[in-house]
Amino acid sequence: MLWSIALLSVLASGCTGTQYMPAQGQLAGPATAPQALQGFAGTADIQLDLPGGYASPEARNYPTQLATSEVSRWFADAGEDLTVSMHNENIDDSGWITMIPYFLTLGILPSWVTTKGETVMEVKAGDQVLFQNREPVQYKSALSMLLPTSYLVGSPGTEQYEVMTNDQLNRHKQALQQFIQSQQAGYESAVSAGTVDAYRQYLNNNPESFFRMETLRRLAELAPATHALPYHRDNIAIDSAYIVYLPDEYDIWFLGPQDMKVYDVLRLSRDEDNTLLASRIRAAKQPYKVFNTDEIALLKEGGLSSNLIAAMIDASASSQPGPTPAPPAVASAAAQPAGTPAESPAQNSMSDIAAQCAKRYAAFKACDQVPSFGANICRSQVKKKYSHIACELIQ
Numbered sequence: 001m002l003w004s005i006a007l008l009s010v011l012a013s014g015c016t017g018t019q020y021m022p023a024q025g026q027l028a029g030p031a032t033a034p035q036a037l038q039g040f041a042g043t044a045d046i047q048l049d050l051p052g053g054y055a056s057p058e059a060r061n062y063p064t065q066l067a068t069s070e071v072s073r074w075f076a077d078a079g080e081d082l083t084v085s086m087h088n089e090n091i092d093d094s095g096w097i098t099m100i101p102y103f104l105t106l107g108i109l110p111s112w113v114t115t116k117g118e119t120v121m122e123v124k125a126g127d128q129v130l131f132q133n134r135e136p137v138q139y140k141s142a143l144s145m146l147l148p149t150s151y152l153v154g155s156p157g158t159e160q161y162e163v164m165t166n167d168q169l170n171r172h173k174q175a176l177q178q179f180i181q182s183q184q185a186g187y188e189s190a191v192s193a194g195t196v197d198a199y200r201q202y203l204n205n206n207p208e209s210f211f212r213m214e215t216l217r218r219l220a221e222l223a224p225a226t227h228a229l230p231y232h233r234d235n236i237a238i239d240s241a242y243i244v245y246l247p248d249e250y251d252i253w254f255l256g257p258q259d260m261k262v263y264d265v266l267r268l269s270r271d272e273d274n275t276l277l278a279s280r281i282r283a284a285k286q287p288y289k290v291f292n293t294d295e296i297a298l299l300k301e302g303g304l305s306s307n308l309i310a311a312m313i314d315a316s317a318s319s320q321p322g323p324t325p326a327p328p329a330v331a332s333a334a335a336q337p338a339g340t341p342a343e344s345p346a347q348n349s350m351s352d353i354a355a356q357c358a359k360r361y362a363a364f365k366a367c368d369q370v371p372s373f374g375a376n377i378c379r380s381q382v383k384k385k386y387s388h389i390a391c392e393l394i395q
Helices: 002-012 035-039 062-072 096-104 148-152 159-190 196-205 212-221 229-238 240-245 248-254 262-269 274-284 293-302 306-319 328-334 345-367 373-385 389-394
Strands: 015-020 041-047 082-094 111-125 128-144
Touching: 015 148, 015 159, 041 062, 062 082, 062 159, 082 128, 096 111, 111 159, 128 148, 128 159, 159 196, 196 212, 196 229, 212 229, 212 240, 229 240, 229 293, 240 345, 240 373, 248 262, 248 293, 262 274, 262 306, 274 306, 293 306, 345 373
Parallel strands: 041 082
Antiparallel strands: 015 128, 082 111, 111 128
């Protein structure tokens, strides 16, 4: 055992050389990272440490460092939208027979080992693998003890490891770009008519498309100028993530407690007795908003009855703490004529923030239902559109 350890120590102190041998016969051309990834916050999870062969300890981690540095630049920011992982698989060494002449010549003749295997790239959203590509990889590493004859087989240092890493990255980037482009061609063909029906049909036929969120955005742009709620409601029925692109005036549909938001009340009102439903809303005493005239008109346009709207206003009023008596001078200055809406500017502001946060939460929940790349594009859009710091703290 001690002899083996001593021998390995001697071997490790010799000269080493490496030669990268592309399995395809030549190096891949340079490739840029897919532009589409710039819309995400992502993480690089790279494990390309060199297994087998005669790689020196300090060189084994070099491919991992190079690949991690590049892949991290593919994203707009560091985050959890997407993870790009790379690792080695099916590694096998051959050529150990060359150790015989190596020993017979006391290390003057080199011994070399050819390592073959695969590098695997995956793009993942959480635990879901969205894309996977495998590329063959092989390299020869040589060792000599007394003379630098190993350099006849390969070059010293880490130069060949850098060549290998860049070649593998270029091949994976090309495959990923082709994957995205293959979907783009089909997408553009399917929606070439530019009609609402074409976009809706594409959503139904391609639930895992990379361009799902782009389709929803275009549907939002085609909304009618007036009485648009039924149109938006139909799109939400196709894909709940459509709420990301709803106009701001529809934020009120997402006010209210969990599972009893305004939109939920509308859904429940179709199958439940409205008088009983209104009683449940009042009894819960959970806040919605003291809706103004325009908002009440919009809720009625969407199909809510006056009874249910009144119940939500009553619940909002009963959930608010009683007013604090103001000093006489302030009370006089704040006196309002009859008929002035009950909400103060501060209350209105808080209601607006609540509406934004409620819609932000609903949008994130909808994003969870979107498959493939679309879920991450969805979440990125939500973060950009609803960025109020109060929502970040609450959610």
